[in-house]
Amino acid sequence: MKQSWFEKSVRVGLFAGLLLAGVLANAQVQTVPEPAAPVVGTPGNYLVTFQPGTSQADRAASVRNVGAALRFNYSIVESVAVTVPNVNVFAALQRDPSVLKIIVDHPVFAFQGNGQGKGKPGGGGGGEPTDDVVQPGVLRVGAPTSGSNGNGVGVAIVDTGIDFNHPDLAGAIDDTQSFTAYASCQDDHGHGTHVAGIVGARDNTIDVVGVAPMATLYCAKVLDSTGSGWDSDITAALDWVATDGQTYTPPIRVVNMSLGRSKTADDTDDHPMRVAVKNLYQQGVAVVVAAGNDSTKEVSQMVPAGYPEVLAVASSTAVDGTNNRCRFFTGTIAADTASSFTTDGAGVAISAPGEEAEDVNKPCFVVSKGILSLKLGGGTTRMSGTSMASPHVAGIVARLIQMMGYGGNRAPGYRLNPAGVEDVRTDIRANANAFRVGDAPLDPPPGISYTFDGEREGIAKAP
Incomplete structure (x- = not known):
């Protein structure tokens, strides 16, 4: 560095x-x-990615059917954000054949x-x-x-x-x-x-x-x-x-x-x-x-x-x-x-x-x-x-x-x-x-207006 x-x-x-x-x-x-890494499967917030082509309506239905709370149902990403109340709901979501992946919703x-x-x-x-x-x-x-x-x-x-x-x-x-x-x-x-x-x-x-x-x-x-x-x-x-x-x-x-x-x-x-x-x-x-x-x-x-x-x-x-x-x-x-x-x-x-x-x-x-x-x-x-x-x-x-x-x-x-x-x-x-x-x-050589060190490309300057 x-x-x-x-x-x-x-x-x-x-x-x-x-x-x-x-x-x-x-x-x-x-x-x-x-923060400490959340334990996957415990109650909390998760991001759920569905199989390609799964409609927003079908995503919402999958979440509703297992008892999770839908937070966001995205348009440009084939995913939803959910709150899972308990381990049984998490397991049911995992078993849904339309679900591709479930990951922890990390704090930012x-x-x-x-x-x-x-x-x-x-x-x-x-x-x-x-x-x-x-x-x-x-x-x-x-x-x-x-x-x-x-x-x-x-x-x-x-x-x-x-x-x-x-x-x-x-x-x-x-x-x-x-x-x-x-x-x-x-x-x-x-x-x-x-x-x-x-x-x-x-x-x-x-x-x-x-x-x-x-x-x-x-x-x-x-x-x-x-x-x-x-x-x-x-x-x-x-x-x-x-x-x-x-x-x-x-x-x-x-x-x-x-x-x-x-x-x-x-x-x-x-x-x-x-x-x-x-x-x-x-x-x-x-x-x-x-x-x-x-x-x-x-x-x-x-x-x-x-x-x-x-x-x-x-x-x-x-x-x-x-x-x-x-x-x-x-x-x-x-x-x-x-x-x-x-x-x-x-x-x-x-x-x-x-x-x-x-x-x-x-x-x-x-x-x-x-x-x-x-x-x-x-x-x-x-x-x-x-x-x-x-x-x-x-x-x-x-x-x-x-x-x-x-x-x-x-x-x-x-x-x-x-x-x-x-x-x-x-x-x-x-x-x-x-x-x-x-x-x-x-220092940069004569005629070079910015440094290239593979890490930072000089100080920004407006046109």
């Missing part, structure tokens, strides 16, 4: 043993919980960072700023312009919901759907509102400006007030994007998912969530996913970030950090450094700011200064994580689709295809900026 510049410099140049336990710690960023989590500050940009008291702030993450990937602002492109925020009443999202949100027990797509956590602000906060004299401030946002609530949900909820949201989402004006062309979990033995190519992602890929919908906040893991060990059809995004810093008189390290952590917490590895499409900076405090700990975006209830707050990196790229993709006319048609609502999604992936990489790693031997 590629190490960040700071990890390398600490290990090779500075009394590694003393600092490693402390300096690399990051209190603002949370990794995904690792937001790749979240703790909020930092309330109200005005930079922290401090409540209230709203009088002017828009183009935060350093947006500046780093490229501030929007009148011809490159996401206009005419639909972006689905698959998350904890969005704060419909936030004034900086007025006019930005079109249709909404909740796939949780909570009937409304209204955010009750804060993560989804922060993510939505990075993508599409309006350029309207208050709070912040998103990467694509004229994109149309669609809300899919799949995570609850604790920031957790299920594979089945994610699959249902992707099913909605692939069906209803293609009938909207503008249709959904980009999906952002700042969420995930660790890969399990159930994550085969025929997993319903994977099949749903592949369906969107075939439709030409670009699915952008946060890589994860565990630097000990490769992206291939994460779901859905490890799917080859998605654009997996790792985290980097937006600006140079500060050093508050750390005794053992006199330098600073530079802009464009891989975040100390980020998951990476072969399969990451690109990096983008998931934090504003990494500062070194007096006790020689790394402190992440989060990305400034919208706060549930109004105003702004800061969060760090690949959850914040991913929406920067989702906004860039919306702008690319708006500008580039993949397939020769720039009319609003035109469809991409799989080749178009790959063109987006190629263009993001080709337009990327090099990592600033601090080690001359690792």
Whole structure:
């Protein structure tokens, strides 16, 4: 796994043993919980895949006949999500000849960072700023312009919901759907509102400006007030994007998912969530996913970030950090450094700011200064994580689709295809900026605009 510049410099140049336990710690960023593996056959939630050609009506009848509760009956995946009340019902479902496979419905989590500050940009008291702030993450990937602002492109925020009443999202949100027990797509956590602000906060004299401030946002609530949900909820949201989402004006062309979990033995190519992602890929919908906040893991060990059809995004810093008189390290952590917490590895499409900076405090700990975006209830707050990196790229993709006319048609609502999604992936990489790693031997050669190390393809940059 590629190490960040700071990890390398600490290990090779500075009394590694003393600092490693402390300096690399990051209190603002949370990794995904690792719950105990459920016991197959016990009461709980399951995903059931049926034999090819089994109709939705027949699937529902099979579930009803054995006494299970139907949660979702998918359109683009020949599967259902069910709740099984006891082992006898599970056994009866297994005996159904139309059932091909039953797997555990695994929990999924937001790749979240703790909020930092309330109200005005930079922290401090409540209230709203009088002017828009183009935060350093947006500046780093490229501030929007009148011809490159996401206009005419639909972006689905698959998350904890969005704060419909936030004034900086007025006019930005079109249709909404909740796939949780909570009937409304209204955010009750804060993560989804922060993510939505990075993508599409309006350029309207208050709070912040998103990467694509004229994109149309669609809300899919799949995570609850604790920031957790299920594979089945994610699959249902992707099913909605692939069906209803293609009938909207503008249709959904980009999906952002700042969420995930660790890969399990159930994550085969025929997993319903994977099949749903592949369906969107075939439709030409670009699915952008946060890589994860565990630097000990490769992206291939994460779901859905490890799917080859998605654009997996790792985290980097937006600006140079500060050093508050750390005794053992006199330098600073530079802009464009891989975040100390980020998951990476072969399969990451690109990096983008998931934090504003990494500062070194007096006790020689790394402190992440989060990305400034919208706060549930109004105003702004800061969060760090690949959850914040991913929406920067989702906004860039919306702008690319708006500008580039993949397939020769720039009319609003035109469809991409799989080749178009790959063109987006190629263009993001080709337009990327090099990592600033601090080690001359690792700097890209003259004339090369991005680094290719098989793990990360430079820092995302809008056209």
